[in-house]
Amino acid sequence: MNFDPRVSGNRRMRFAREGYPFMFGTMILAALTWIVVAISGSWAIVPASLLTLLTGFVFYFFRDPEREIPSGEGVVISPGDGKIIDIREVDEPSFVGGLCRRITIFLSIFNVHVQRAPVSGEVAHREYRPGEFAVAWHPKASEKNEQSSLGLNVRGHRVLVRQIAGLIARRIVTYPERGDHVERGERIGLIRFGSRVDLFIPLHWNLDCAVGDKVAGGSTVLARIEDPAEAI
Numbered sequence: 197m198n199f200d201p202r203v204s205g206n207r208r209m210r211f212a213r214e215g216y217p218f219m220f221g222t223m224i225l226a227a228l229t230w231i232v233v234a235i236s237g238s239w240a241i242v243p244a245s246l247l248t249l250l251t252g253f254v255f256y257f258f259r260d261p262e263r264e265i266p267s268g269e270g271v272v273i274s275p276g277d278g279k280i281i282d283i284r285e286v287d288e289p290s291f292v293g294g295l296c297r298r299i300t301i302f303l304s305i306f307n308v309h310v311q312r313a314p315v316s317g318e319v320a321h322r323e324y325r326p327g328e329f330a331v332a333w334h335p336k337a338s339e340k341n342e343q344s345s346l347g348l349n350v351r352g353h354r355v356l357v358r359q360i361a362g363l364i365a366r367r368i369v370t371y372p373e374r375g376d377h378v379e380r381g382e383r384i385g386l387i388r389f390g391s392r393v394d395l396f397i398p399l400h401w402n403l404d405c406a407v408g409d410k411v412a413g414g415s416t417v418l419a420r421i422e423d424p425a426e427a428i
Contacts, residue, residue, distance in 0.1 A: 212310055212386050214369055215258025222251040260310045263414035265381035270421035272401065273380060274411040275314045275357045276393040278303040283407055288396050291321040291347035292354050297403070299395045299418055301411060303387070311385045312414040313348070313378040314395055315355050321347025322374050341392075344370045346384060356396040359387050381414045 211219065229244035266273055282300040303309060323345045342361040347354060359368050370385040372378055387393075397419055405411065405418045 210260045210262070211255065212258045212260045214367075214386055214388070215254065218254050219251070219258060222247065222254050226251045257305065257309065259308060260383075261308065263312070263381065263412065265414055266417055271380070271417055272314050272355075272397060272419035272421070273312070274301065274405075274413050274416040274418050275384070275395055276301050276303060276311045276411075276413040277307040277309075278393070278411060280405055280407055280409045280411060283403070283405070285399065286396070288356060290323065290345060291356050292396055295399060296354075296356075296396045297399050297401070299397070299405065301393045301395070303391045303393065308413060309387050309391065310383055310413065311357065311359060311387070311393060313380055313382045313384050314357060314397075314418070315348060315350050316378065316380045317348035317350040317355065319346060319372045319374050319376045319378060320349045320354075321345065321356070322370065322372070324368070324370070342368065344368045344385065346370055346372065348378065353398050354396075355398075356394075357384065358394040358396070359385055360392040360394065361387060 226244065226247035229240055229247050232240045233244050278301040280299060281302045282298070284298055285295060286298045287294065288296050288298070325343050325345075344359045346357045346359075348356070359370065361368055367388040368385065368391075369387075372384055378384060395418065401419045401421055403419050405416070409416075411418070
Protein backbone atom coordinates (compact mmCIF):
# COMPACT_ATOMS: atom_id res chain seq x y z
CA MET A 197 0.00 0.00 0.00
CA ASN A 198 1.37 3.42 -0.97
CA PHE A 199 1.15 6.29 1.45
CA ASP A 200 -0.75 9.33 0.15
CA PRO A 201 1.43 12.41 0.92
CA ARG A 202 -1.42 14.87 0.26
CA VAL A 203 0.88 17.20 -1.66
CA SER A 204 -0.74 19.84 -3.85
CA GLY A 205 0.70 20.62 -7.23
CA ASN A 206 0.57 24.40 -6.89
CA ARG A 207 2.95 26.81 -5.20
CA ARG A 208 0.40 28.61 -3.04
CA MET A 209 0.90 28.54 0.72
CA ARG A 210 -0.95 25.66 2.29
CA PHE A 211 -1.60 24.88 5.94
CA ALA A 212 -1.48 21.66 7.95
CA ARG A 213 -5.03 20.41 8.39
CA GLU A 214 -4.34 19.65 12.07
CA GLY A 215 -4.14 23.40 12.58
CA TYR A 216 -7.61 24.21 11.24
CA PRO A 217 -9.40 24.09 14.63
CA PHE A 218 -6.83 26.48 16.13
CA MET A 219 -6.76 28.77 13.10
CA PHE A 220 -10.53 29.13 12.74
CA GLY A 221 -11.07 29.22 16.52
CA THR A 222 -8.76 32.18 17.08
CA MET A 223 -10.07 33.91 13.95
CA ILE A 224 -13.67 33.67 15.16
CA LEU A 225 -12.72 34.92 18.63
CA ALA A 226 -10.88 37.87 17.11
CA ALA A 227 -13.83 38.71 14.85
CA LEU A 228 -16.29 38.55 17.75
CA THR A 229 -14.08 40.82 19.83
CA TRP A 230 -13.93 43.40 17.02
CA ILE A 231 -17.73 43.29 16.87
CA VAL A 232 -17.75 44.12 20.59
CA VAL A 233 -15.42 47.06 19.82
CA ALA A 234 -17.85 48.33 17.15
CA ILE A 235 -20.82 48.05 19.52
CA SER A 236 -19.42 49.00 22.90
CA GLY A 237 -16.54 51.32 22.17
CA SER A 238 -12.81 51.34 22.61
CA TRP A 239 -12.44 49.36 25.85
CA ALA A 240 -12.17 46.06 23.86
CA ILE A 241 -9.54 47.31 21.40
CA VAL A 242 -6.64 45.81 23.37
CA PRO A 243 -8.04 42.24 23.62
CA ALA A 244 -9.22 42.45 20.00
CA SER A 245 -5.76 43.50 18.86
CA LEU A 246 -4.09 40.75 20.91
CA LEU A 247 -6.45 38.11 19.52
CA THR A 248 -5.76 39.35 15.99
CA LEU A 249 -2.00 38.99 16.57
CA LEU A 250 -2.56 35.53 18.03
CA THR A 251 -4.61 34.54 14.97
CA GLY A 252 -1.81 35.68 12.69
CA PHE A 253 0.74 33.68 14.66
CA VAL A 254 -1.41 30.52 14.63
CA PHE A 255 -1.76 30.76 10.84
CA TYR A 256 1.99 31.32 10.58
CA PHE A 257 2.77 28.36 12.85
CA PHE A 258 0.67 25.86 10.89
CA ARG A 259 2.01 26.90 7.47
CA ASP A 260 3.03 23.98 5.28
CA PRO A 261 5.02 25.31 2.32
CA GLU A 262 5.85 23.23 -0.74
CA ARG A 263 9.53 22.28 -0.96
CA GLU A 264 11.85 21.48 -3.84
CA ILE A 265 12.91 17.89 -3.09
CA PRO A 266 16.59 17.32 -4.02
CA SER A 267 17.02 14.95 -6.94
CA GLY A 268 19.73 12.33 -7.38
CA GLU A 269 20.44 8.96 -5.88
CA GLY A 270 21.98 8.47 -2.46
CA VAL A 271 20.61 11.69 -0.96
CA VAL A 272 19.28 11.79 2.63
CA ILE A 273 17.26 14.92 3.37
CA SER A 274 16.26 16.64 6.58
CA PRO A 275 13.01 15.35 8.11
CA GLY A 276 12.23 18.75 9.64
CA ASP A 277 12.94 22.46 9.84
CA GLY A 278 15.12 23.87 12.59
CA LYS A 279 18.69 23.87 13.82
CA ILE A 280 21.01 20.89 14.24
CA ILE A 281 22.01 20.86 17.91
CA ASP A 282 23.74 17.49 18.16
CA ILE A 283 25.33 14.76 16.03
CA ARG A 284 26.62 11.66 17.76
CA GLU A 285 27.05 7.89 17.64
CA VAL A 286 24.40 6.15 19.73
CA ASP A 287 22.92 2.73 20.36
CA GLU A 288 19.31 2.55 19.15
CA PRO A 289 17.66 -0.69 20.33
CA SER A 290 13.98 -0.26 19.34
CA PHE A 291 14.39 -0.51 15.55
CA VAL A 292 17.97 -0.04 14.37
CA GLY A 293 19.17 -2.67 16.82
CA GLY A 294 22.70 -1.35 17.29
CA LEU A 295 25.06 1.54 16.77
CA CYS A 296 24.08 4.32 14.39
CA ARG A 297 24.47 8.07 13.94
CA ARG A 298 21.84 10.37 15.46
CA ILE A 299 21.22 13.84 14.03
CA THR A 300 19.15 16.01 16.38
CA ILE A 301 17.12 18.93 15.01
CA PHE A 302 15.54 21.45 17.38
CA LEU A 303 12.37 23.19 16.19
CA SER A 304 11.45 26.52 17.73
CA ILE A 305 7.87 27.76 17.67
CA PHE A 306 8.81 29.85 14.60
CA ASN A 307 9.83 26.86 12.45
CA VAL A 308 7.58 24.88 10.11
CA HIS A 309 6.44 21.88 12.16
CA VAL A 310 5.55 19.44 9.38
CA GLN A 311 7.94 16.48 9.10
CA ARG A 312 8.97 14.73 5.88
CA ALA A 313 10.49 11.38 4.94
CA PRO A 314 14.31 11.64 4.76
CA VAL A 315 14.54 8.68 2.36
CA SER A 316 12.28 6.44 0.32
CA GLY A 317 11.37 3.13 1.90
CA GLU A 318 8.83 0.86 3.52
CA VAL A 319 7.49 1.65 6.99
CA ALA A 320 8.56 -1.35 9.08
CA HIS A 321 8.25 0.20 12.55
CA ARG A 322 5.80 2.62 14.13
CA GLU A 323 5.69 3.28 17.85
CA TYR A 324 4.11 5.94 20.03
CA ARG A 325 5.38 6.36 23.57
CA PRO A 326 3.86 8.76 26.13
CA GLY A 327 6.25 10.59 28.41
CA GLU A 328 7.34 13.87 29.94
CA PHE A 329 7.39 17.36 28.40
CA ALA A 330 10.87 18.59 29.29
CA VAL A 331 12.61 21.17 27.08
CA ALA A 332 13.22 19.51 23.72
CA TRP A 333 16.89 20.49 23.44
CA HIS A 334 17.84 18.60 26.62
CA PRO A 335 19.79 15.35 25.86
CA LYS A 336 17.41 13.28 28.00
CA ALA A 337 14.39 14.42 25.95
CA SER A 338 15.16 11.65 23.46
CA GLU A 339 14.57 9.09 26.19
CA LYS A 340 11.94 10.61 28.51
CA ASN A 341 9.68 12.89 26.45
CA GLU A 342 6.50 11.96 24.61
CA GLN A 343 7.56 10.65 21.20
CA SER A 344 6.55 8.87 18.03
CA SER A 345 9.03 6.78 16.03
CA LEU A 346 8.83 5.78 12.37
CA GLY A 347 11.29 3.17 11.07
CA LEU A 348 12.01 2.74 7.35
CA ASN A 349 13.61 -0.21 5.58
CA VAL A 350 15.90 1.22 2.91
CA ARG A 351 17.51 -1.46 0.73
CA GLY A 352 18.69 -3.54 3.63
CA HIS A 353 19.40 -0.58 5.92
CA ARG A 354 17.29 0.86 8.72
CA VAL A 355 16.52 4.57 9.10
CA LEU A 356 14.52 5.93 12.03
CA VAL A 357 12.74 9.27 12.38
CA ARG A 358 11.67 10.16 15.92
CA GLN A 359 9.25 13.04 16.60
CA ILE A 360 9.73 14.31 20.17
CA ALA A 361 7.41 16.64 22.06
CA GLY A 362 8.89 19.63 23.85
CA LEU A 363 7.98 21.87 26.76
CA ILE A 364 4.96 23.37 24.99
CA ALA A 365 4.09 20.59 22.54
CA ARG A 366 1.21 18.33 23.55
CA ARG A 367 0.32 16.58 20.34
CA ILE A 368 2.32 14.48 17.88
CA VAL A 369 0.73 13.37 14.61
CA THR A 370 2.27 10.60 12.47
CA TYR A 371 0.60 9.83 9.13
CA PRO A 372 2.01 6.56 7.68
CA GLU A 373 1.18 3.10 9.03
CA ARG A 374 3.28 -0.04 9.00
CA GLY A 375 3.47 -1.49 5.52
CA ASP A 376 3.07 1.88 3.78
CA HIS A 377 5.68 3.00 1.26
CA VAL A 378 6.91 6.59 1.55
CA GLU A 379 8.89 8.58 -0.97
CA ARG A 380 11.70 10.92 -0.03
CA GLY A 381 10.26 14.32 0.85
CA GLU A 382 6.67 13.17 1.47
CA ARG A 383 4.91 14.55 4.52
CA ILE A 384 4.95 12.04 7.38
CA GLY A 385 3.63 14.02 10.35
CA LEU A 386 3.50 17.13 12.49
CA ILE A 387 4.33 18.24 16.04
CA ARG A 388 2.35 21.09 17.55
CA PHE A 389 4.51 23.89 18.96
CA GLY A 390 8.14 23.65 20.24
CA SER A 391 9.67 20.24 19.61
CA ARG A 392 12.52 18.13 18.31
CA VAL A 393 13.19 15.56 15.57
CA ASP A 394 15.90 12.88 15.77
CA LEU A 395 17.15 11.14 12.63
CA PHE A 396 19.05 7.84 13.02
CA ILE A 397 21.13 6.69 10.02
CA PRO A 398 23.84 4.04 9.43
CA LEU A 399 27.32 5.00 10.59
CA HIS A 400 28.97 4.54 7.19
CA TRP A 401 26.70 7.00 5.38
CA ASN A 402 28.59 10.22 4.65
CA LEU A 403 27.51 13.29 6.59
CA ASP A 404 26.83 16.51 4.72
CA CYS A 405 25.88 18.64 7.74
CA ALA A 406 27.29 19.91 11.03
CA VAL A 407 26.13 21.06 14.44
CA GLY A 408 24.78 24.60 14.19
CA ASP A 409 23.42 24.23 10.65
CA LYS A 410 19.93 25.55 9.97
CA VAL A 411 17.95 23.06 7.94
CA ALA A 412 14.68 22.92 6.00
CA GLY A 413 12.58 19.77 5.99
CA GLY A 414 12.33 18.17 2.59
CA SER A 415 15.10 20.22 0.96
CA THR A 416 18.33 20.30 3.03
CA VAL A 417 20.70 17.39 2.38
CA LEU A 418 22.01 15.86 5.62
CA ALA A 419 23.90 12.82 4.32
CA ARG A 420 24.88 10.99 1.14
CA ILE A 421 25.53 7.41 0.07
CA GLU A 422 28.50 7.12 -2.27
CA ASP A 423 28.08 3.43 -3.14
CA PRO A 424 25.73 3.30 -6.18
CA ALA A 425 24.55 -0.15 -5.11
CA GLU A 426 23.07 1.41 -1.96
CA ALA A 427 21.55 4.47 -3.61
CA ILE A 428 18.05 5.38 -2.44
